[in-house]
Amino acid sequence: MGLGLLVPAFLVGLSALLVPIVLHLRHRDKDRPQKFPSLMFLEQLPIRTAERRRITDWPLLLLRALALALLVLAFARPVFSRQAVAERANRVRAVVVMLDRSMSMGHKDVWQTAVDSARKVIMSLGPSDKVALVLFDDEADIVQPFTIEKSAALGALAKAKPSPRGTRYAAALRAARQLVLRAGNAKSEVVIVTDLQRSGVSGVAGLDLPEGLSVRTISVHSKSSANTAVASVDVRRLVEPTKTMLSVQARVLSRELPQSRIAHATLMINGRIAGVRDVTVPASGDVPVAFDPVLLPAGRVRGAVMIDNDALTADDTLHFAFTADDALRVLLVAPDDATADETLFFERALGVSRAPLMRIDRVRRGQLDTRILENASLVLLWDTPPPSGAAGNALTQFVQRGGGLVVAAGRRYPARVAASTLMPASVNGSTDRVTDRGGSLGDVRLDHPLYAAFRDAPAALSAARFLRYPRFEPAVGTEVIARFDDGLPATLERREGTGRIVLLGMPLDTRSGDFPLQSAYLPFLQKLVLYSSGRDVTTLWRATGQSWLLPGGLKDAAVSTPDGAIIRPAADTVGSTVALRESGVYSLYEGRVQGEPAGLLAVNAPTNESDLTPVDARELLLGVRQSAAAANASNDIPTPEEIEARQRMWRILLAAVAVLLLAETIFANRGWRGTASRLSIAPSERSPS
Amino acid sequence: MPAAPASFLDPALLARISDLALLARTVVDGFMHGQHRSMRKGSSMDFAQHRSYQPGDDLRRIDWRVFGRTDRYYVKEYEADTNASVIFALDSSASMDFGSGALTKYDYGRFLIACLAWLSQHQGDRVGLATFVGDLVDVVPASTRHLQLLLHTLGRSRATGVGNLTTAIDKLTHLTARAGIAVLVTDCYESPEALGKAVASLRMRGHDVIVFHLIDSAERDFPFTAATTFEDSESGTRLPLRPDDLRVKYKALVEAHHAALTTKLIGAGADYIRVATDKPLDVALHAYLDRRLARSRVR
Numbered sequence: 007m008g009l010g011l012l013v014p015a016f017l018v019g020l021s022a023l024l025v026p027i028v029l030h031l032r033h034r035d036k037d038r039p040q041k042f043p044s045l046m047f048l049e050q051l052p053i054r055t056a057e058r059r060r061i062t063d064w065p066l067l068l069l070r071a072l073a074l075a076l077l078v079l080a081f082a083r084p085v086f087s088r089q090a091v092a093e094r095a096n097r098v099r100a101v102v103v104m105l106d107r108s109m110s111m112g113h114k115d116v117w118q119t120a121v122d123s124a125r126k127v128i129m130s131l132g133p134s135d136k137v138a139l140v141l142f143d144d145e146a147d148i149v150q151p152f153t154i155e156k157s158a159a160l161g162a163l164a165k166a167k168p169s170p171r172g173t174r175y176a177a178a179l180r181a182a183r184q185l186v187l188r189a190g191n192a193k194s195e196v197v198i199v200t201d202l203q204r205s206g207v208s209g210v211a212g213l214d215l216p217e218g219l220s221v222r223t224i225s226v227h228s229k230s231s232a233n234t235a236v237a238s239v240d241v242r243r244l245v246e247p248t249k250t251m252l253s254v255q256a257r258v259l260s261r262e263l264p265q266s267r268i269a270h271a272t273l274m275i276n277g278r279i280a281g282v283r284d285v286t287v288p289a290s291g292d293v294p295v296a297f298d299p300v301l302l303p304a305g306r307v308r309g310a311v312m313i314d315n316d317a318l319t320a321d322d323t324l325h326f327a328f329t330a331d332d333a334l335r336v337l338l339v340a341p342d343d344a345t346a347d348e349t350l351f352f353e354r355a356l357g358v359s360r361a362p363l364m365r366i367d368r369v370r371r372g373q374l375d376t377r378i379l380e381n382a383s384l385v386l387l388w389d390t391p392p393p394s395g396a397a398g399n400a401l402t403q404f405v406q407r408g409g410g411l412v413v414a415a416g417r418r419y420p421a422r423v424a425a426s427t428l429m430p431a432s433v434n435g436s437t438d439r440v441t442d443r444g445g446s447l448g449d450v451r452l453d454h455p456l457y458a459a460f461r462d463a464p465a466a467l468s469a470a471r472f473l474r475y476p477r478f479e480p481a482v483g484t485e486v487i488a489r490f491d492d493g494l495p496a497t498l499e500r501r502e503g504t505g506r507i508v509l510l511g512m513p514l515d516t517r518s519g520d521f522p523l524q525s526a527y528l529p530f531l532q533k534l535v536l537y538s539s540g541r542d543v544t545t546l547w548r549a550t551g552q553s554w555l556l557p558g559g560l561k562d563a564a565v566s567t568p569d570g571a572i573i574r575p576a577a578d579t580v581g582s583t584v585a586l587r588e589s590g591v592y593s594l595y596e597g598r599v600q601g602e603p604a605g606l607l608a609v610n611a612p613t614n615e616s617d618l619t620p621v622d623a624r625e626l627l628l629g630v631r632q633s634a635a636a637a638n639a640s641n642d643i644p645t646p647e648e649i650e651a652r653q654r655m656w657r658i659l660l661a662a663v664a665v666l667l668l669a670e671t672i673f674a675n676r677g678w679r680g681t682a683s684r685l686s687i688a689p690s691e692r693s694p695s
Numbered sequence: 696m697p698a699a700p701a702s703f704l705d706p707a708l709l710a711r712i713s714d715l716a717l718l719a720r721t722v723v724d725g726f727m728h729g730q731h732r733s734m735r736k737g738s739s740m741d742f743a744q745h746r747s748y749q750p751g752d753d754l755r756r757i758d759w760r761v762f763g764r765t766d767r768y769y770v771k772e773y774e775a776d777t778n779a780s781v782i783f784a785l786d787s788s789a790s791m792d793f794g795s796g797a798l799t800k801y802d803y804g805r806f807l808i809a810c811l812a813w814l815s816q817h818q819g820d821r822v823g824l825a826t827f828v829g830d831l832v833d834v835v836p837a838s839t840r841h842l843q844l845l846l847h848t849l850g851r852s853r854a855t856g857v858g859n860l861t862t863a864i865d866k867l868t869h870l871t872a873r874a875g876i877a878v879l880v881t882d883c884y885e886s887p888e889a890l891g892k893a894v895a896s897l898r899m900r901g902h903d904v905i906v907f908h909l910i911d912s913a914e915r916d917f918p919f920t921a922a923t924t925f926e927d928s929e930s931g932t933r934l935p936l937r938p939d940d941l942r943v944k945y946k947a948l949v950e951a952h953h954a955a956l957t958t959k960l961i962g963a964g965a966d967y968i969r970v971a972t973d974k975p976l977d978v979a980l981h982a983y984l985d986r987r988l989a990r991s992r993v994r
Binding site for chain 1: 790791793800882884911914919923924925926927928929930932933934936941944945948949952
């Protein structure tokens with residue numbers, strides 16, 4: 007039962023139960039004897055003393071004894087255990103209605119069915135039941151906390167609409183968990199109204215839900231999962247002698263169509279139709295759609311590829327945005343005594359790049375200033391330390407605003423290194439590996455973006471030999487990405503502001519090794535430039551649910567969302583971030599929202615959201631654990647309401663005592679002994695005179 | 696004999712009438728309505744006077760000789776049923792002050808005596824009253840002019856004290872030297888043998904004795920159910936009882952008591968009439984008149 011007593015000493019008072027019994031035996035009816043004309047006959051009847059002494063009014067005696075016992079119990083302050091309170095509170099239900107509002111819910115009439123199902127669940131609750139409404143896609147919004155007002159939940163439900171975002175059941179269940187833990191001891195139930203999209207299941211496994219929480223799913227997915235979507239877009243610049251053309255190729259994906267069909271695809275560039283194609287979409291599979299090249303507009307380009315609307319229209323359009331001029335300008339700072347052939351391999355390796363174009367400008371170390379750095383994406387210091395003075399300050403500001411800095415240490419470096427705040431490591435001489443035919447890269451972090459391209463061919467990296475390299479000692483906050491086979495750091499990275507500083511211990515020329523002669527040299531350098539300059543994260547679009555870290559250096563940044571709203575994000579230590587909630591093109595402005603935007607970012611729903619394949623409800627909750635620890639997570643410190651709920655018993659007992667005493671009064675004076683009273687006639691009232 | 700309208704005799708209705716004279720007149724008039732009044736008067740052979748014939752008079756009592764001389768109808772009246780002394784004795788012990796219905800036994804007894812006295816007065820009898828407990832309390836000597844005094848005395852009397860029926864009857868025996876009719880109204884809480892002897896001594900004095908034994912339905916049926924302490928109205932003795940267990944035995948004792956009273960009193964030459972106080976008064980009045988007629992004596 008889980009019942010305890012706060013003051014058990016009061017139970018001694020139960021001995022007072024003897025009082026009504028003794029009174030009952032000794033003093034019963036003494037107050038109101040029944041008048042009778044004569045006991046002449048009654049006294050002749052044999053009446054045993056024991057019989058006269060026995061308890062005659064059992065109901066009355068029990069009433070009095072029960073009232074006394076309850077009174078004693080009330081003073082003993084009974085208290086329910088947490089479990090008992092929970093069991094008692096189980097009569098009240100706390101239902102969390104979770105409505106999937108992801109993009110896939112817009113398929114056919116799935117959304118209306120889902121809203122109707124959620125409304126039915128809410129309406130079926132009792133008057134004392136609590137309900138909360140959570141709308142979820144890739145994140146969960148508690149639009150209505152627990153309330154007993156069904157109309158409030160229905161009102162919030164009426165305002166809900168599908169979003170262009172993905173599905174993530176784990177986020178929804180976590181939100182439900184938090185709600186349930188705050189629901190007290192009511193019997194909790196989570197009702198998930200969803201299309202059970204398989205792509206949203208990831209992350210559910212291992213989730214810890216409170217023990218006893220009932221999770222129920224209401225599947226509203228359409229019988230047909232047929233869907234066609236624009237899955238991806240690729241743009242290529244076709245450089246011709248006099249102009250640059252833009253070639254756009256899209257990929258249209260179809261799933262579970264009853265049969266192949268012809269889709270009408272349209273390419274929009276800067277709001278105008280730039281191409282049209284009719285493609286035959288297979289029943290299941292994808293088909294490329296290549297549009298005719300069009301003249302590449304200048305500046306920032308926004309585009310979209312659209313196909314005929316089907317049952318799910320939200321994924322029939324894919325937005326993209328890019329900058330027409332994507333040339334990546336690299337400032338090569340070489341020592342004055344460097345020969346032209348020393349950087350030959352390096353310059354040729356970058357020069358062959360077409361996407362993006364990489365343009366190398368050689369500058370002297372002392373020429374670095376704000377003007378030269380303005381249009382640069384990357385500064386590469388060839389076997390020379392960072393400059394000091396004004397050039398050093400300009401370089402520091404360049405990096406902090408997001409520019410890239412690569413320091414390629416060569417044979418001269420140990421002798422010329424100077425103290426600089428930009429250096430991620432100090433140099434302690436150099437290592438000569440001539441005697442053992444050169445060293446190689448030993449420990450390389452292939453999960454790092456810089457080396458990720460070699461994940462499938464790590465031997466290409468280890469093939470390079472390095473005869474002499476500096477001995478770096480990493481500074482605090484510096485990350486070692488790769489090491490030589492003797493354990494010395496080979497590649498180091500440090501973030502400065504929003505920019506990246508990469509320090510290479512590997513010689514990039516042929517004087518101290520054969521790295522330029524290896525197959526890994528060219529992809530490594532191109533990746534090095536892209537990564538260090540930050541260009542590697544530049545994509546044609548991003549998925550909803552992600553965030554946009556605005557480039558530094560903007561004053562009073564303002565972002566125009568696809569639905570026309572203006573966001574002026576506040577900057578923090580990392581920078582200004584905008585959450586991408588809608589599909590379309592976000593425009594970044596500096597100051598006033600007008601004119602040419604400072605940046606464009608296309609946002610689309612996650613491509614896996616177009617896969618409408620449902621998952622079995624049991625499979626959805628297969629990895630979910632339910633533990634008592636989770637149930638008690640928020641109950642370690644009982645709330646005042648819970649304490650009151652546990653000790654509320656004494657009030658009930660006192661009320662019961664009052665009722666019993668009232669019943670005893672009625673029973674004793676009217677209902678029970680009134681039979682005899684009605685037979686008594688007051689003589690004085692009957693007198694004729 | 697047709698019954699009187701019950702509305703005039705119902706105890707519940709009578710309980711609302713505080714004036715005993717009015718009550719008695721109402722009851723008797725209602726009771727006598729439609730009866731042959733001439734049957735109640737002039738049954739002796741002693742001529743008294745002539746009077747004019749009135750509708751309702753018995754045609755057999757017309758003096759045809761006078762009609763022959765005068766061509767008018769006259770009836771002859773005789774000195775009939777007159778001058779009998781009727782002494783009413785009312786038990787005023789506390790046991791009489793009990794009633795489970797509209798009336799206590801004492802009230803019923805007073806109503807009964809008032810009606811009988813009224814009736815007797817109009818029969819030409821002398822009426823007297825004696826209330827008693829252990830001894831005589833109030834005494835109204837028998838007289839043709841004491842009806843109002845009798846009613847007044849009845850009205851102010853109260854039932855209280857411990858009764859002693861045999862002693863009271865002995866005192867009643869010495870109350871008058873002239874033989875008459877003694878009407879005893881009591882609840883008979885006395886030994887039948889002792890009561891029989893007392894009544895027998897009264898009969899020895901030449902009195903005709905009519906005993907009205909008043910009994911309440913609760914006394915007879917003992918309907919109590921709850922375990923209760925019973926208190927004797929006269930002695931105050933208390934007795935905790937469970938009535939359900941004792942009812943059968945109690946009723947058997949009461950019936951045996953009644954049977955013994957019947958045997959002893961009739962054996963003593965008295966008329967014993969047991970009257971339940973929840974019954975209309977006409978039962979007692981009929982019984983009285985029947986006895987009175989049967990025992991009427993002409994002086």
